[in-house]
Amino acid sequence: MTATQKPTSPDLGIKRLSIPEAVAESLQQRILSGEFKEGDALVQEALANEYKVSRMPIREALRQLEATGLVAMQMHKGAVVTSLPLEQIGELFDLRELLEGELLARSLPNMTGAQLGESRALLTQLEQAYIDGAVSRWGELNWAFHRSLYLASGRVQTLALAQTVNIQTDRYIRLQLLLTNALEGAEVEHRELLRLCEAREVKAAVAYLKRHIREAGANLARVLSKARAPDAA
Amino acid sequence: MTATQKPTSPDLGIKRLSIPEAVAESLQQRILSGEFKEGDALVQEALANEYKVSRMPIREALRQLEATGLVAMQMHKGAVVTSLPLEQIGELFDLRELLEGELLARSLPNMTGAQLGESRALLTQLEQAYIDGAVSRWGELNWAFHRSLYLASGRVQTLALAQTVNIQTDRYIRLQLLLTNALEGAEVEHRELLRLCEAREVKAAVAYLKRHIREAGANLARVLSKARAPDAA
DNA sequence: GTGATGTAGATTGGATACAATCCACTGTCA
DNA sequence: TGACAGTGGATTGTATCCAATCTACATCAC
Numbered sequence: 001m002t003a004t005q006k007p008t009s010p011d012l013g014i015k016r017l018s019i020p021e022a023v024a025e026s027l028q029q030r031i032l033s034g035e036f037k038e039g040d041a042l043v044q045e046a047l048a049n050e051y052k053v054s055r056m057p058i059r060e061a062l063r064q065l066e067a068t069g070l071v072a073m074q075m076h077k078g079a080v081v082t083s084l085p086l087e088q089i090g091e092l093f094d095l096r097e098l099l100e101g102e103l104l105a106r107s108l109p110n111m112t113g114a115q116l117g118e119s120r121a122l123l124t125q126l127e128q129a130y131i132d133g134a135v136s137r138w139g140e141l142n143w144a145f146h147r148s149l150y151l152a153s154g155r156v157q158t159l160a161l162a163q164t165v166n167i168q169t170d171r172y173i174r175l176q177l178l179l180t181n182a183l184e185g186a187e188v189e190h191r192e193l194l195r196l197c198e199a200r201e202v203k204a205a206v207a208y209l210k211r212h213i214r215e216a217g218a219n220l221a222r223v224l225s226k227a228r229a230p231d232a233a
Numbered sequence: 234m235t236a237t238q239k240p241t242s243p244d245l246g247i248k249r250l251s252i253p254e255a256v257a258e259s260l261q262q263r264i265l266s267g268e269f270k271e272g273d274a275l276v277q278e279a280l281a282n283e284y285k286v287s288r289m290p291i292r293e294a295l296r297q298l299e300a301t302g303l304v305a306m307q308m309h310k311g312a313v314v315t316s317l318p319l320e321q322i323g324e325l326f327d328l329r330e331l332l333e334g335e336l337l338a339r340s341l342p343n344m345t346g347a348q349l350g351e352s353r354a355l356l357t358q359l360e361q362a363y364i365d366g367a368v369s370r371w372g373e374l375n376w377a378f379h380r381s382l383y384l385a386s387g388r389v390q391t392l393a394l395a396q397t398v399n400i401q402t403d404r405y406i407r408l409q410l411l412l413t414n415a416l417e418g419a420e421v422e423h424r425e426l427l428r429l430c431e432a433r434e435v436k437a438a439v440a441y442l443k444r445h446i447r448e449a450g451a452n453l454a455r456v457l458s459k460a461r462a463p464d465a466a
Numbered sequence: 467g468t469g470a471t472g473t474a475g476a477t478t479g480g481a482t483a484c485a486a487t488c489c490a491c492t493g494t495c496a
Numbered sequence: 497t498g499a500c501a502g503t504g505g506a507t508t509g510t511a512t513c514c515a516a517t518c519t520a521c522a523t524c525a526c
Contacts, residue, residue: 251509252509252510253509286510286511287510287511287512288511288512289509289510289511289512290509290510308517309516309517309518310517310518
């Protein structure tokens, strides 16, 4: 009745995920990877057949994705992959700048050497994925690297929000990678960002991070506006 | 059986919401109002009986609420109303400061006189609700008032995030109202905030808003830490 | 008496069945 | 020919049914 702080959960770490959660994760990957493009309809029965489950778990997964903003559901009309106007994509980058700047400012002073080492390891993987042209893996690792810099902040709510926003932008960054086959400067910037962090230059690192995000957004906007303009063809 | 048959109204504009959405909304209200307290179990069958529907729509509603962070679901164990540690509640107010400050800064320069009038009207209602002690209504109106100040920003993504965070804090603000029967200064602050907005003093208004949110958070933290401390009694 | 273990009831998870709704096609009539 | 109402198929929404899992209590061994 009183403090129920110990909910008798002996199991550590590993979290078994239910079918809806697993399906949601899979669908998210497929949307981010571009397999499902903006505006594509996600038909429940088709997905149910594909995943060899009934439509029930699919529906719950779709609702979960709806909450993250990746799909939109309409009564009796089904779910479609959301499509963001250019200005909202820009807004997402502004949000990232805001949230991630805050996170890094709070995290960096608390980061241990081991945590910085973890970030460096992730950056190495990230660069390798970039060289390999592993677009999908690059997307994951990009967030993993950024996230590793924020973990020490202990700001779980902010981190969760930042992650949601990142998932949204991820889609378009991958699209940019496919369209232009290059992320101008992003790789160099990551390395410089990590250097500043290792040097414990908090203010400089935060400023650099914000600039990094802002430029990524600007580059993307340029690519997308070109790519979307002649879609009437 | 068919008692809750919706009259087939060919209404336009009004968004017909599905049963899961309606249930989610209702449950959210009941959680925010304190009817369901932190840690309370939300049993599917009980809710299904209450709403006179099957468990299916309930499950989808619960998943929707899970995404907003109001409830947590565990495999084969059901859904419970989430309970936030004090520090995370504080974090939510920091987030509000960040997000709403940004929103107001972008919105205020675009606000029309009519929109400011709308805000003023909402503030009047808000004050009335406060006088009446209508806690639940006060919660709604508080966000409605804040939101009205941000609408002109055109930042839909940011606004959506801010709303989610607000819903989370709402719960605890209402709790504070119940515990202390007063929100120190908040009412006066709202009026001053609106005055600054009407005077188009953007920087001052943003600074004031941030302070307003920060103080609300600080006050709440004081109340909650007292209320939670002697739970072993 | 204390601890482990097995079993029954309750509750959730998933599958199937049925109803409601939408959409595209078609056939008719002006 | 063109517009429009009716109709059939496809798809979603909800209810019901069965299986899997958890929790609590009783039983048994030490």
